[in-house]
Amino acid sequence: MTIDLEALYIDLHQHPELSFQETRTAGIAAQHLRDLGLEVEEGVGVTGVVGVLRNGEGPVVWVRADMDALPVEEQTGLSYASTAKGIDPAGTTVPVMHACGHDMHVTAMIGAVEKLVSERSGWSGTLVVLIQPAEEYGAGARAMLDDGILDRYPKPDVVLGQHVTPLPAGVIGVRSGTQMAASDGLTVTLHGRGGHGSPPPPPP
Numbered sequence: 759m760t761i762d763l764e765a766l767y768i769d770l771h772q773h774p775e776l777s778f779q780e781t782r783t784a785g786i787a788a789q790h791l792r793d794l795g796l797e798v799e800e801g802v803g804v805t806g807v808v809g810v811l812r813n814g815e816g817p818v819v820w821v822r823a824d825m826d827a828l829p830v831e832e833q834t835g836l837s838y839a840s841t842a843k844g845i846d847p848a849g850t851t852v853p854v855m856h857a858c859g860h861d862m863h864v865t866a867m868i869g870a871v872e873k874l875v876s877e878r879s880g881w882s883g884t885l886v887v888l889i890q891p892a893e894e895y896g897a898g899a900r901a902m903l904d905d906g907i908l909d910r911y912p913k914p915d916v917v918l919g920q921h922v923t924p925l926p927a928g929v930i931g932v933r934s935g936t937q938m939a940a941s942d943g944l945t946v947t948l949h950g951r952g953g954h955g956s957p958p959p960p961p962p
Contacts, residue, residue, distance in 0.1 A: 761790060763869045768838045770861035774827030774854045776844040777892035778901075780805045783825045783864065787889045790868045794875045796887065803902030807889035808911060811875065816883025820914040823860070823867035824893035830857045847895075848945070859922035864889060866920060884912050 766786075775783055784800055788807045791798045796809035831853035832840045840855040856862075871887055888907070892898030921938060925931055 761868060761872055763865050766790075766868060767861055767865040770864055771836075771856050772838050772840055772842075774840050774842050774844075774856045774861065775825075776829065776846065776852075776854055777826040777895040777898065778804045779844060780825045780891050784889060784891070787825065787864055787868065791871065791887060794868075794871055796871070796885075802907060803891060803898060803900075803905045805891040806898065806902050806905075807887075808907065809871070809887040809889075810911060811871070811878075811885040811887075813878050813884065814882035816881070817915040818884045818886065818912040820886045820888060820917040821867065821870065822888040822890055822917065822919045823863040824890045824898065825860050825864050826892055826894050826898070827854050827860060828857045828894055829853065830855050832857075858894065860893065862922050863920060866922075886911050886914065 770783060770786070773782055775781070784805050784807050788798050788800050788809070791807070791809035794811075796811045798807065798809045800807050802808050827840075827842075827844075829844065829846050829852035832855035840853075842854040843851055844854040846852050867887065867889065871885070874881070874885060888902065890898045890902060892901065923931060923938075
C-alpha cells in the first residue's frame with residue numbers, strides 16, 4: 759500500500775483543529791498507523807495517539823509529531839486554504855489554520871513510518887510513534903506524560919522530534935538539545951473604574 763502524502767497534507771491543512779480538539783486529525787493518523795501494521799492507542803493525553811511497531815531485538819526509538827493548529831485566519835490564497843472555525847478556551851469562535859506546520863509534521867511522520875515499515879528487513883528494534891496534541895498551548899506533552907506513556911509503552915533509548923523550517927529543498931538540519939524559540943500566552947483582567955487620558959498632565 760502506498761499513502762498519498764500530498765493528499766493527506768492537503769486534507770489536514772483544510773481541516774485544522776485547536777489544541778485538545780484534534781479528534782479528526784488523531785483519527786486519521788491512527789488509521790494510517792493501523793493500516794501500516796502498528797499497535798495503536800488513541801485518546802492518550804486527551805487526544806494523543808501512540809503507535810508501536812516491534813521489529814525484533816534492538817533499541818527503542820520514539821518519534822514525535824504534533825498536530826494542533828492555531829487561532830489564526832488563513833490569508834494565503836491557496837486553493838486548499840483553511841476556512842475552519844473553532845472555539846478557543848475562552849469560548850470565543852475563532853478562525854483556525856495550520857500556521858505552524860503541524861499538518862506537515864503529521865504527514866511527514868506517516869511517510870517516515872511507511873518507509874520504515876517497507877524496509878523493516880534492514881533494521882531491528884522497536885519504534886514508538888507519538889502524535890502529540892496541544893503543542894501550541896504547551897500542555898500536550900505534559901498531558902501524555904500524566905497519562906503514563908513512560909510506563910505504558912517501551913521506554914525509549916532515544917526520542918526524536920521534528921519541525922519544518924525554511925531550509926532549501928533536500929536539506930535537513932539536526933542538533934541535540936534546545937532548538938527554536940518558545941512562547942507563552944497570558945490573559946490579564948483589570949478591575950476598576952474606566953477613564954480616559956489623552957495627553958500627559960502638564961509639568962508642575
